[in-house]
Amino acid sequence: MPQHRVDPAITAVQLRALHEHGFVLLPGVLAPPQVAELREAIDRLQAQHWDYSGLLDQYKCVFNRDPLWLPYLDPPGVIELAEAALGSDCHVIGQTAWRCHPGFVGAELHLDYLVMPLPSSLLADPAFELPMQICTAHLYLDDVDADLCPTLVVPGSHRAGRAPRAGERSWQGRPAQPVLCQAGDVLMFRSELWHAGSRNRSNDRCRYLLQVHYGRRMVAQKFSPYLAWRFNPAVLAACTPRQRRLLGEHQEAEYD
Numbered sequence: 001m002p003q004h005r006v007d008p009a010i011t012a013v014q015l016r017a018l019h020e021h022g023f024v025l026l027p028g029v030l031a032p033p034q035v036a037e038l039r040e041a042i043d044r045l046q047a048q049h050w051d052y053s054g055l056l057d058q059y060k061c062v063f064n065r066d067p068l069w070l071p072y073l074d075p076p077g078v079i080e081l082a083e084a085a086l087g088s089d090c091h092v093i094g095q096t097a098w099r100c101h102p103g104f105v106g107a108e109l110h111l112d113y114l115v116m117p118l119p120s121s122l123l124a125d126p127a128f129e130l131p132m133q134i135c136t137a138h139l140y141l142d143d144v145d146a147d148l149c150p151t152l153v154v155p156g157s158h159r160a161g162r163a164p165r166a167g168e169r170s171w172q173g174r175p176a177q178p179v180l181c182q183a184g185d186v187l188m189f190r191s192e193l194w195h196a197g198s199r200n201r202s203n204d205r206c207r208y209l210l211q212v213h214y215g216r217r218m219v220a221q222k223f224s225p226y227l228a229w230r231f232n233p234a235v236l237a238a239c240t241p242r243q244r245r246l247l248g249e250h251q252e253a254e255y256d
Helices: 006-020 030-046 068-071 078-086 233-238 241-246
Strands: 023-026 056-059 091-100 134-140 151-153 186-190 196-198 207-215
Touching: 006 023, 006 078, 023 078, 030 068, 030 091, 030 196, 068 091, 068 233, 068 241, 078 134, 078 207, 091 241, 151 186
Parallel strands: none
Antiparallel strands: 023 186, 056 091, 091 207, 134 186, 134 207, 151 196
């Protein structure tokens, strides 16, 4: 993937959006040839271990299957934002490929990870900036319209301090809203944000998605099958220094 300098001022604006809204959409991160490459690569994947297929095909830790996936761990614009949000020593805790077929039913509103409950008075204080521990990047490989299972997000809900309750569709009067976007766009959101995958209401289209989870240095990496995990030597040989760090080659620190 060609590298280019990312304007720090743009990253700063995006970081502010993560703090204020809990998510930000990065337009045009991937070029059309990259979108095509990823769609074709997803079509070639075979289920392993905890992967599954059906109305939803989900393939975990795809970075370890072929060096093709490595550049999508740190796309320009995405990695700068991840490092700004989580520290220059952040790493990847997962990379999952998805294919959602017609009839896919989606999921209820949820959050991915809440570090700890905090007093509502503190979360409501605009002077308090809630630190981020985990962020997820959705690399969209389709033009996502209202029928093609758009991601739903509830702006500001990362400051709710709790998970949504059953049937809850809004927070402080802010309803869940669909993220309508173009192939090659990337949605970055923090783990406390209320979000959901919606239904695929199309008749003949699959939604293709590549998902990358980033965590702070002290957040454990989620590489299943865990005790049986082994890095692919061909993948490691193809890594850049930053990609090796993202996969866990850190400098010595506390608890190492």
